[in-house]
Amino acid sequence: MLQYPITLYFFLTSRSTRDASREFLTLALERPATLADSYRNHSYFACTILDRVYLLSGNHACLDVNIHGADAILELIAGGSSCMILGSHLGSFEVLRSIGGRQKDIPIRVLMRHEQNPIISEFLNCLNRDVANLVIPLGRPNSMLLVKEAVEKGHLIGLLGDRPLTGEKTHACKFFGKQAPFPTGPITLAIILRIPVYLAFGIYQGGNHYDIHFELLSDVIETAHNERETCAARLIECFATRLEYFARRSPYNWFNFYDFWYTSQEPLHSRDARCQQHRGGPRR
Numbered sequence: 001m002l003q004y005p006i007t008l009y010f011f012l013t014s015r016s017t018r019d020a021s022r023e024f025l026t027l028a029l030e031r032p033a034t035l036a037d038s039y040r041n042h043s044y045f046a047c048t049i050l051d052r053v054y055l056l057s058g059n060h061a062c063l064d065v066n067i068h069g070a071d072a073i074l075e076l077i078a079g080g081s082s083c084m085i086l087g088s089h090l091g092s093f094e095v096l097r098s099i100g101g102r103q104k105d106i107p108i109r110v111l112m113r114h115e116q117n118p119i120i121s122e123f124l125n126c127l128n129r130d131v132a133n134l135v136i137p138l139g140r141p142n143s144m145l146l147v148k149e150a151v152e153k154g155h156l157i158g159l160l161g162d163r164p165l166t167g168e169k170t171h172a173c174k175f176f177g178k179q180a181p182f183p184t185g186p187i188t189l190a191i192i193l194r195i196p197v198y199l200a201f202g203i204y205q206g207g208n209h210y211d212i213h214f215e216l217l218s219d220v221i222e223t224a225h226n227e228r229e230t231c232a233a234r235l236i237e238c239f240a241t242r243l244e245y246f247a248r249r250s251p252y253n254w255f256n257f258y259d260f261w262y263t264s265q266e267p268l269h270s271r272d273a274r275c276q277q278h279r280g281g282p283r284r
Contacts, residue, residue: 003043003046003047003050004046006046006049007039007042007043007045007046010045010046010257011038011042016257017042017257017258018035018042020256020257020258020259020260021033021037021038021041021042021257022034022035022037023259024176024251024254024256024260025037025038025041025251025252025254027176027177027178028176028247028248028251029251040252041251043252044204044253044255045255047204048091048092048094048095048204048255051063051092051094051095051204051208051210052092052094055094056094062208063095063208063209063210064208064209064210065209065210065211065212066209066210066212067212067214068212068213068214069213069215070212072198072214072216073198076156077106077107079154080154081154081195082150082151082152082154082155082156082157082193082195083156083157083195083196083197084156084157084158084159084186084189084193084195084197084198085108085156085157085159085200085214086160086161086186086187086197086199086200086217086239087159087160087161087199087200087201088160088161088163088201088243089160089163089255090162090201090203090243090246090247090250090253090254091201091202091203091204091210091250091253092204092210093158093200093202095202095210095212096200096202096212106156107150107153107156108134108155108156108157108158109134109135109136109147109150109155109156109157109158110134110135110136110159111135111136111143111158112135112136112138112160113137113138113165136150147189147193148193151193151195157189157193157195158200159186160186161182161183161187161239162182162183162239162256163256164182168183168185169184170182170183170184171184171232171236171237173236173240174237175244175261176244176247178261179261179262180240180260180261180262181262182236184229184233184236187235187236188228188229188232190218190221191221191223192228194221196217196219196220197216197235198214198215198216198217199213199214199217199242200213200214201213201243201246203246203250204250204253213246215242217235217238217239217242218235221235
């Protein structure tokens with residue numbers, strides 16, 4: 001029952017979120033998006049917020065979760081190795097913890113800034129302080145030291161890679177036919193830490209159903225210091241490609257309720273060709 005007041009709150013209180021939702025859905029649906037489409041988008045968001053409450057309360061059994069492509073990550077965990085789990089604001093990142101149903105005590109640390117959804121984050125963290133303690137706050141003097149220690153312990157490093165913060169370095173990628181800024185920090189961090197990167201998409205399918213998809217973006221990258229920027233740009237473009245693919249399949253899971261694109265004269269790179277070269281061929 002709480003789904004409806006939460007949906008109405010987000011839908012009615014901000015015209016900018018409605019406009020951003022309709023702008024995205026018009027591109028993803030390839031037709032003019034209606035208010036009903038935008039309401040459904042907001043409804044999906046409300047459902048994932050409520051499901052986060054269940055998850056943080058330890059009630060994993062209430063959700064029906066299908067997991068795809070997690071075996072390689074579980075092998076890394078078993079061997080004491082680390083990797084980066086790169087998520088996005090498509091679907092639910094919190095539901096990724098359901099891979100714990102296959103193996104208990106999965107060691108994961110989540111990197112985030114407090115200013116990202118501070119009110120919702122604080123409320124959800126109050127439900128489970130143990131989960132809150134798994135967060136490594138970014139932008140603090142000891143942040144990178146804590147990340148390095150987590151990698152050395154074989155912890156997974158989870159963070160979101162589709163929403164740049166103010167002043168953060170970005171790379172322009174083609175996304176739904178328009179240029180969008182993607183932060184370079186997550187991929188650059190993985191290169192520095194010398195850990196593989198897996199993409200993760202926790203797609204809400206309605207009701208209590210989720211599909212979690214894991215994909216290898218890159219193995220450990222061996223590159224010279226002066227080539228890091230070029231290498232990171234190539235991988236970010238591949239990430240943008242896969243994010244667009246899943247966003248087209250599940251457009252109502254898009255929870256970036258702001259103007260995601262921007263106008264720039266910067267030329268677009270040959271993203272798809274680079275992706276295929278890096279991954280060894282076209283995707284099926």
